[in-house]
Amino acid sequence: MKTIDTILAKISALYLRLSQAALLALVVGILLEVVMRYFLGRAFVGSAELTQLAITWIVFLMAFVLFRTRRHIVVTALVDMLGPRTNRVFDTLINIATIVLSVYVLVQLGNVWEFLGLETPVFRIPDTVFKIAPVFCFVPMALQASINAVAPWIEPPSPHEPEHV
Template sequence: MTRIDNLLGWIAAIYTRIAQAILVALVLGVLTQVVYRYVFGRSIIGLEELTKLGLIWLTFLTAAVLHRRRRHISVSALYDVMPASSQRLAEILTSLATIVLALFLSYQMNAVWGFMMLKSPVYHIPDTWFRSAPLAAFIPILLQECVNLAREVRARG
């Protein structure tokens, strides 16, 4: 499990750098679009496509990073009122549910992969570039939950 955890740390570091680059590109792209619209009265053709692609990838890459760091959005009100033993059980059940959900969503992506033949209108970006972003998050999240579950079981073991 340590090797997988180290690999996930390395993936998270790479995802962080890619997400930072995407964020800078998005800010510069939107700023450029605003300047072009107000100064020249025109917009840059196709920038919306690139912005959409960047936002999708930014969302899923950072979701995987935040999940690894346990900084993702969670509702902890129920956990906060539970006794410690129930909290551990709830964490195990949450990990199992996350694993099942990630497997199910990955399976669904596989089932519809053949239908992703569309391309964006301006730059002809394949639909798979947009639709493969969730897999970039689901796989590390799935592996991270397996590591978390193994640690919890080992600690209780």
């Protein structure tokens, strides 16, 4: 379990850095787009494609990072009223549901794989580059949920401190 947790920590750190780089490129690209439209009256051809690609990958890579550090969006009103034993039961159910969802998404991706032959009009980016992003999210997320369910004593990294890998 510890080995898988270490690998997931390295993946999480890599995803965080890749997301930061993609976000920086996205912000600079959109800023250049605004400047070009304002001063030159012209848009950068294909900026919508690159923006969509960057946002897609940022969302899925960061979904795993946030899930691993337990910083994803949650509503805790009911959980806060329950005792620790009931919380552990709900944690286990949530981890099982995450694994089931991950498997479902991967199966659905496999079902539509043969239809992913489209390309974007400007840069000819294959549709698979967009559609493969969930795999990079849900495979490690399912592994993390498995660790959370099987070895609940392994504490998640602190959301306030970066992981030391």
